[in-house]
Amino acid sequence: MSVYFTEDHEWIKVDGDTGTVGISPYAAKQLGDVVYVELPEIGREVGKGDEAAVVESVKAASEVYAPVGGEVTEVNQTLEDAPETVNASADGDGWFLKMKIADASELESLMDEAKYKEYCDGL
Amino acid sequence: MSELLKTKLHAKHQALGAKMVPFAGYDMPVQYPMGVMKEHLHTREKAGLFDVSHMGQCFIFADDGTFETAARALETLVPADIQSLKPGQQRYSQFLNDEGGILDDLMISRLGFEGHTHKLYLVVNAGCKADDFMHLATYMPPGITIDVADDTLSLIALQGPKAVDVLSQFNPAVRDLTFMNSIDIPLTPTIWCHVSRSGYTGEDGYEISVKHDDVQTLTDMLLAHEDVEMIGLGARDSLRLEAGLCLYGHDIDTGVSPIEAGLFWSIQKHRRSANAGYKGAARVAADIADKSTKRLVGIQPEGRAPAREHTEIQDLDGNTIGEITSGGFGPTAGGPVAMGYVARKFTKAGTPIQLIVRGKPRAAKVVKMPFAPHKYYRG
Known part of the structure; x- marks a missing residue:
């Protein structure tokens, strides 16, 4: 299973043609206490870079973009009642959605973990 | 772009790891x-310390040395009754333009210190002070x-x-002070x-005006207490929103009158007529009479x-009836809270409306404010 990152701080863990999407611990820390998460409907088709979910802290709302295109197959219902899970476990239990990846070649433009760490260090 | 200004506590904020x-x-x-x-909840449960040194402070006094002359002069610019202020007493009011729009909201106190009771002390918003x-x-x-x-x-x-x-550990005189009253006292011998x-959180508490040279020492002394934490502007905003208090530039501005903004309570009875003698008095009187604003x-x-x-506010038929002016998550309320302007027939508490979010x-x-009960100490 490989994990890729976007410049907007989403991650996607890839297992076959299924991708699990979330936001990085760095992004969760920047956002602060997450108080609300809006998840997409199952079956929704999203293109790479489309808004797939919304995450809100006390102060502001931020979009979560699809790292690659595909169809939403599952959403993390836990977040509806416990949005703070995003802060507690951004790269684990705080995942947002699973998708069927339409075109695996879109993953090539994303960063791997080492590159992403370098990217964050430069911010 | 011009250089950002810094308060005397700027280095302290940075040392504490603040996001600036x-x-x-x-x-x-x-x-x-x-x-x-956590900063929000800490303030509601214990004590939060805020640096509000960016706000404008000024004194107004008359050359003839009387309070009455200074009070009369200021009363031409604000709806509040100033002449009746007792030494040490404080009132909330607004600067209005000729059309009755709000130029800024502010706190006005009559100093209580012997030899200075003819002076008015004003605190105004940072963004409007110039x-x-x-x-x-x-x-x-x-x-x-x-x-x-x-x-x-x-x-x-605090x-x-x-x-x-x-605060009463530094001077017990602050204990008996009641809401919207002030004193000039030493908090240390010097x-x-x-x-x-x-304050502007809905909680009991104090606002402390202190010399630039002393603010760092005083801040360190207050922070040394285990119940005191430094609190940033983010929590200041969620605290004041839950308290139902207006934020200038968001909930109030030159486009609204104090009556539209629900600040009728801040205008004493004999100051509600069109000839009360302050800028915007005609609009205030008209808005009091007009039940449609x-x-x-x-x-x-x-x-x-x-x-x-x-965020757009609609009635249940989908007609636009207003707009949210402040909204977010209320940590004490435990859910989303907001305030906004609606057409007059929708103002009754309990009125169902809809908000167009994304x-x-x-x-x-529509609900009565505040979202978190006020805890002011009234003696």
């Missing part, structure tokens, strides 16, 4: 490592001095249920302060989704 943001021309702490949510001081300079008659104190005074606020216990029992109301969204500023209508209702 530009606000009204100042580099200010929006939050500390604790985070907005215009406010110009407004005063333009309209105060000859014989009135405006002494802007930004070069000499800092301002900090807010929350433990504020009284913390640090004299203007202390008022007021829009009103600022509390709004409770159903569910967990916050409705932010500029293109989708969401159920909400």
Whole structure:
């Protein structure tokens, strides 16, 4: 299973043609206490870079973009009642959605973990 | 771009690990490592210390040495009754333009210190202070001095249920002070302060005006208490929103009158007529008489989704009836809270409305404010 990152701080863990999407611990820390998460409907088709979910802290709302295109197959219902899970476990239990990846070649433009760490260090 | 200004506590904020943001021309702490949510709850449960030194402070007094002359002069610019202020007493009011629009909201106190009871002390918003001081300079008659104190005074606020216990350790006189009253006292043998029992969080607490040279020492002394934490602008905003208090530039501006903004309570009875003698009095009187003007109301969204500023408000038939002016998550309320203007027939508490959040209508209702009960100490 490989994990890729976007410049907007989403991650996607890839297992076959299924991708699990979330936001990085760095992004969760920047956002602060997450108080609300809006998840997409199952079956929704999203293109790479489309808004797939919304995450809100006390102060502001931020979009979560699809790292690659595909169809939403599952959403993390836990977040509806416990949005703070995003802060507690951004790269684990705080995942947002699973998708069927339409075109695996879109993953090539994303960063791997080492590159992403370098990217964050430069911010 | 011009350089951001810094308060005398700027280095302290940085040392505490604050996230700094530009606000009204100042580099200010929006939050500390604790985070907005915990800072908010800490203030409601214990005591939060806020650096509000970016706000404008000034004194107004008459050359003839009487309070009455200074009070009469200021009464030409604000709806509040100033002449009846007793030494030490404080009132909330607004600077209005000729059309009755709100130029700024402010706190006005009559000093209580012997030999200074003829002086008025004003605290105005940071973002408006340059215009406010110009407004005063333009309209105060000859014989009135405006002494802007930004070069000499800092301002900090200690807010929350433990504020009284913390501050009374430095001078027990603050314990008996009641809401919207002030005293000038030493908090250490060498640090004299203007202390008022007021604030903008809905909690009991104090606002402390202190010399620039002393503010760092005083801040360190207050922070040494285990119940006191430094709180940033993020939590200041969620605290005041839950308390139902207006934020200038968001909930109030020149486009609304004090009556539309629900500030009728801040205008004493004999100041409500068109000939009360202040800028905008005709509009205030007209808006009191006119039952059709829009009103600022509390709004409770159903569910967990916050409705932010500029969110469209609709009636259940989908007609636009207003807009959210402040909205977010209320940590004490435990859910989303908001305020906004609605057409007059929708102002009754319990009225169902809908909010258009990201293109989708969401159920909400008009509610009475505050969202968190006020804890002011009235003696």
